[in-house]
Amino acid sequence: xxxxxxxxxxxxxxRDTQSGLEVFMVRRxxxxxxxxxxxxxxxxxxxxEDRAIEAAARLCVPAQTTVADPEGRTKxxxxxxxxxxxxxxxxxxxxxxxxxxQRMLAxxxxxxxxxxxxxxxxxxxxxxxxxxxxxxxxxxxSDQLHYFxxxxxxxxxxxxxxxxxxxxxxxxxxxAMYDRIETSDGIWIGPGEALARYEAGxxxxxxxxxxxxxxxAVFPTVxxxxxxxxxxxxxxxxxxxxxxxxxxQILLPEEPx
Numbered sequence: 001x002x003x004x005x006x007x008x009x010x011x012x013x014x015r016d017t018q019s020g021l022e023v024f025m026v027r028r029x030x031x032x033x034x035x036x037x038x039x040x041x042x043x044x045x046x047x048x049e050d051r052a053i054e055a056a057a058r059l060c061v062p063a064q065t066t067v068a069d070p071e072g073r074t075k076x077x078x079x080x081x082x083x084x085x086x087x088x089x090x091x092x093x094x095x096x097x098x099x100x101x102q103r104m105l106a107x108x109x110x111x112x113x114x115x116x117x118x119x120x121x122x123x124x125x126x127x128x129x130x131x132x133x134x135x136x137x138x139x140x141x142s143d144q145l146h147y148f149x150x151x152x153x154x155x156x157x158x159x160x161x162x163x164x165x166x167x168x169x170x171x172x173x174x175x176a177m178y179d180r181i182e183t184s185d186g187i188w189i190g191p192g193e194a195l196a197r198y199e200a201g202x203x204x205x206x207x208x209x210x211x212x213x214x215x216x217a218v219f220p221t222v223x224x225x226x227x228x229x230x231x232x233x234x235x236x237x238x239x240x241x242x243x244x245x246x247x248x249q250i251l252l253p254e255e256p257x
Contacts, residue, residue, distance in 0.1 A: 005152050005160035009084035010043025012148060012212065013094060014222045015170040020190055021219055024176045026091055027185035038204045039187070039194070041165065041212075042091035043084065049128060050079035050086060053140070059133055060140035061098070066230040068147040073164065073234075080164050081142040086129050088168075090122050092186065093177045096141040096168060097133070105138060106173030123181050144168050146229040149215070149237070151208040154250060156241040165212060167229050169222050191217035207239060207250045 013024040025039045053059045054076040062076055074080050089095045095115065097105045107115055121127035133140065145166035153160035170176060178186030189197075191213040197203030198210065205213070219225035239250050 002155035003158060003160045005162040007046040007078070007080065007083075008044060008161045008163045009046065009080040009087065010041045010163060010165050011084045011088045011092075011145065012041050012165060012167050012216065013088065013092060013170050013176060014167060014225060015188065016222050017188075021216070021221055021225060022188045022190050023194075023213075023216060024092055024094075024170070024186065024188055025194065026178045026183040027187075028183055038206050038209075039185075040206060040209060042088045043163065043165075044087040044091075045161070046079040046083040047086075048079075049130065050082040051077065053082045053130055053133075054079055054142075056130075058139075059130065061143040063143045063145065066147070068230055068232060068234045070233070073150070074145075074147050074166075076142065081145050081166070082129070082140060084145055084164075084166050085140050085142065086122075090119060091179050091183055093119065093179070094170065094174050095138075096144050096171065097136075097138040098141055100137045104141065104171050104173075106171070107175075108173070119179070123179065146226045147234050148229045149208070149212055150234050151237045151239070154239050154241045163208075167226055169226065208237065211237070 015022050024042070026042055027039050028037060060076065060082060063074070063081065065072065085096055095105055095107070099105055118127060118132045132138075145168050147164065148167045149165040150163070151165070152162050176186065176188070194203055194205070195210070195213050195217065198205045216225065219228060237252060239252050242249050242251060
């Protein structure tokens with residue numbers, strides 16, 4: 001019987017540069033039990049606290065229904081948006097949240113040590129997102145997440161995830177950096193460059209990431225990418241694993257073997 005996939009979420013954090021759109025990626029630790037040494041987008045499984053925070057209207061901003069998700073697969077209550085924001089903070093040091101003055105959170109030199117302490121506690125599985133939000137008087141910017149893609153790990157895999165991917169614009173007054181615990185590197189990179197490095201054998205990518213980078217590469221700016229994602233229905237992708245010539249291959253069902 002196939003392993004039941006675990007609900008999870010990830011964020012493709014974007015920024016504009018003179019050379020074009022870039023996305024922040026982290027490299028999973030070589031010791032990781034799942035996709036070791038591969039470049040991915042910050043993300044992880046949904047926790048019970050993520051669902052609880054979404055159920056508390058005072059802690060996050062509801063997202064409007066778009067063409068991308070008319071059924072409400074990522075609406076508040078499933079925990080996906082908070083999981084994405086929490087993992088982005090843990091793995092990439094970016095917290096998308098609004099202050100009491102309804103501005104996007106800025107983390108300066110004075111407040112950086114305080115937020116680093118929160119992040120350290122999260123890594124030690126201590127503290128809580130809810131406690132941090134209440135203490136800092138913050139509201140999670142769950143409305144800043146734009147639904148982009150949905151992938152479910154093949155049934156034959158021993159570890160399976162039902163992962164929803166979001167796009168988000170990087171805040172101007174925060175610095176993205178990897179966590180040095182679950183990840184061993186962090187990089188801002190253009191989608192086209194990431195794919196070129198992958199083809200050259202110097203930038204390991206997971207199967208879904210290759211497709212997502214291809215889709216992202218058509219957008220010239222962050223604004224166009226966010227608007228485009230809201231106008232494109234997100235299909236659920238269910239790749240399969242097959243054996244060919246003594247090797248395991250991953251394909252989408254409609255692709256030729």
